[in-house]
Amino acid sequence: MEGIANEIMALGDQLVERAMLETGLPQARIEGERGRTINQLRLFADVVRAGRWLDARLDSALPERTPPRSDLRMRYIPLGPVGVFGASNFPLAFSVAGGDTASAFAAGCPVVVKAHSAHPGTSELVGRAIQAAVKQANLPEGVFSLLYGSGQQIGVGLVQHPLIKAIGFTGSRQGGEALMKVAAARPEPIPVYAEMSSINPVFLMPSALENRAESLATGFVASLTMGAGQFCTNPGLVIGLESEGLNVFLNQTVASLEQINAQTMLTPGIFKAYSQGISHLQQHPQVQQVAIGLDSKGENQCVAGFYETTAVAFLQDKSLTEEVFGASSLLIRCQTMDEYLAVAKALEGQLTATVQLDSADYDQAVPLLSVLERKAGRVLCNGYPTGVEVCHAMVHGGPFPSTSDSRTTSVGSAAIQRFLRPVCYQDWPAELLPSVLQDANPFGLMRLIDGKVS
Numbered sequence: 001m002e003g004i005a006n007e008i009m010a011l012g013d014q015l016v017e018r019a020m021l022e023t024g025l026p027q028a029r030i031e032g033e034r035g036r037t038i039n040q041l042r043l044f045a046d047v048v049r050a051g052r053w054l055d056a057r058l059d060s061a062l063p064e065r066t067p068p069r070s071d072l073r074m075r076y077i078p079l080g081p082v083g084v085f086g087a088s089n090f091p092l093a094f095s096v097a098g099g100d101t102a103s104a105f106a107a108g109c110p111v112v113v114k115a116h117s118a119h120p121g122t123s124e125l126v127g128r129a130i131q132a133a134v135k136q137a138n139l140p141e142g143v144f145s146l147l148y149g150s151g152q153q154i155g156v157g158l159v160q161h162p163l164i165k166a167i168g169f170t171g172s173r174q175g176g177e178a179l180m181k182v183a184a185a186r187p188e189p190i191p192v193y194a195e196m197s198s199i200n201p202v203f204l205m206p207s208a209l210e211n212r213a214e215s216l217a218t219g220f221v222a223s224l225t226m227g228a229g230q231f232c233t234n235p236g237l238v239i240g241l242e243s244e245g246l247n248v249f250l251n252q253t254v255a256s257l258e259q260i261n262a263q264t265m266l267t268p269g270i271f272k273a274y275s276q277g278i279s280h281l282q283q284h285p286q287v288q289q290v291a292i293g294l295d296s297k298g299e300n301q302c303v304a305g306f307y308e309t310t311a312v313a314f315l316q317d318k319s320l321t322e323e324v325f326g327a328s329s330l331l332i333r334c335q336t337m338d339e340y341l342a343v344a345k346a347l348e349g350q351l352t353a354t355v356q357l358d359s360a361d362y363d364q365a366v367p368l369l370s371v372l373e374r375k376a377g378r379v380l381c382n383g384y385p386t387g388v389e390v391c392h393a394m395v396h397g398g399p400f401p402s403t404s405d406s407r408t409t410s411v412g413s414a415a416i417q418r419f420l421r422p423v424c425y426q427d428w429p430a431e432l433l434p435s436v437l438q439d440a441n442p443f444g445l446m447r448l449i450d451g452k453v454s
Contacts, residue, residue, distance in 0.1 A: 001048075001105055003133030004097055005041040008034065008126060015125050019091050022119040024264040029227065030092070037092045040099055040390045040411075044106035047413045051445035053106070053420065056436045058449045061427075070427045073437040076420040078108035080165035083158045085179075086116035086123060087170035088266055089230045095119070096126040096146065099390075099411055100168030100193070105143075107419035112145045112164065114155055118267045120148065159183050159192070166191050166419055170232070170410070172273075173197040173323075173401050180404055193418050194404040195397070197323045198351040199236035200385045203344070203368060205361035208382075209245030216356055217252035220329075221260070223384035225293070228263035228302040229327030230270065233352050233385040236324060239332045239343050250331065253306055254291040262296035262303045263327070270325060271300040277324030278305050286313035287320070287330070302326050311339040315346055337364060344368060349399025349406065350376040352385035375399060377409065 008015065019030045047053055054075045062069040082104040087094035094100070096113050104111050115123035127146035134143050147154055159167055159182045167183060169176055169192060176194030183192045204216060223235050240246040265271040281287050286309050293304035304327035311334040314320050320330065334340040347353075353376035357365050372379050377398035388396050394412035397403045403410070408418045425433060435442050447454055 001041045001045040001102060003136050004105075004130050005038045005045075007129035007133045008038060008041075008097060011125055011129060015122065018125060019119060019122045022122055023091055023266055025091075025227070025266075033090060033092045036390060037097055040093070041097065041102050043390060043413060044102045044416065047416060048106050051436065051443060053413075053416050054436050054445065055422070056445060056447040058437065058447060060450055072424055072426055073428075073433065074422055074424045075434060075436050077423050079419050079421055081110040081112060081163050082419055083161075083164045083167045084111055084113045085155065085167070085169045085171065086113060086119075088116050088118045088270065089227075089232070090170075091116075091119040091122045092126065094170045096123045097130055099415060100170075101130075103410075103415035104166075104168065104419045106416045109165075109419050110143050110145075112147065112158060114147045114149075114158055117148075123148075155179065156182055159190075160186060162186075162188065164190065167193065168410070168418070169194040171196065172325075176401075176404060191418070192404050193408055193410065195232060195351070195410050196401050196403065198232055198349075198398065198402040199321065199323050199347075200233050200350055200352045200354070201237040201239055201344075201347060202235045202354040202356065202384070203340075203372075204238065204240040204246065204249065205355060205357040205365060206241050206243060206245070207358040207360035208356045209240060209243055209249060211245075211358055213245045213248035214252045217249045218256060219384055220249075221253055221256040223386045224306075224329050225257075225260050225263070225304050225327045226386050228265050229304070230266055230302075230325065231386050233388060234325075234327070234329075235354065235385055236329050237332065237347075238329055239334060239340060241334050241337065241340055246333070250290065250308070257291040257293055257304055257306055260293040260304045260327075262294055262298070262301040264298065265300045265302045265326065268300055271302065274302060274324065274326035274328070277322075277326070278328050280319065281305070281307045281324070281328070281330065284309075284317075284320070286310065286317070290331070293327070304328065306331065308333060311335065311343050315339075315342060321346070321348055341367060341371065344371045344375070347375050349402045351396060351398045351402045352376055352378045352380060354380040354383065354385055356382055377402065377406065 057074045059072040061071040084100040130144045173196040176196040180192045183190050291306040308331040353372040377395040392413045395409045396411035397409040399406040
């Protein structure tokens, strides 16, 4: 993994220029994403060295007990070859050498990546960097493979291949659910770790609105329009109680959003889906458009939009809970705190949920938090959801449909757990035990022995 990081950096400007050409993303964004890709590879290298992911556990034999207990030892092993689908919106960090690939490698799994058609050249450059690192490490060539082709033919074939033991996917809900069905229909069903759909609600508490509505609006617009809204953590829903503070927030949002230039979206397909999503909002009888960004005559231009509706209308129409992937958000006006909590309870699973609050809001925030922690994988306080730190404590996952398995994360060191399974060794001779389970503990790893950390 460290070799891959070095090889990617050695590509230099060639990689950055190619990614910019294929995605339309600015240089700073690509360079930042390259740094993130490098950092997560090195993070997982550190995780492997620490060895805690093995979760070694030893329970001593108790021959004198009735009934006797055998000598039992457990560790985690890799699932086997993993299929990874590159994402359209992150040509580096969620693609060929992205988080799914890095965590699968860390678990000890060979990886087969299906390159995304939106950035084939970028994918090839990174793929060859991985290939070079594999060779330098004297590993078998089959540790890594890169495939090209149509999503349906190649993608379905990858999921159906009998040697593939798990899938990592970042993309649309439709695509993720299709892969889940294929994986479940195999003679040997396999897990699909799919990150799919999330609207990432932002709850504006009364005191926070009263004291800092304008700054809340400024931060919200910056998060909403970042990268043309093409982030899986984009704040697509805002919930607030009817108040003068909410009106100030709305007015400032309108003033800021109307100055935002249109931005080029990553692919014609993403632009088409965005256009359909905002068209649904614009034509909905219970939804009003309150702000629109600056238009452009170029192709695939995302014009930012802000819309509003009532809590009653939102609760009556499930279609308003659907993600619009791009710089669009819907404000839900609530008349009472009961409506406010009802909106929270009606939400589907989310990657993130954000609460903007001041100390005077703490009492009302308690019941809200108890709802949101069951709805989202990451609950933010006084921030905005765009930006996912690569570290040990991060959770980038959540209840369906944000992901296919709420028990996992696709970002952070815990992502390695997706591609491992436990094996127990009962009464095996010491000479045949894996080194991590031998009494001598040759690598000096932390282990749980008879219930105590040692």
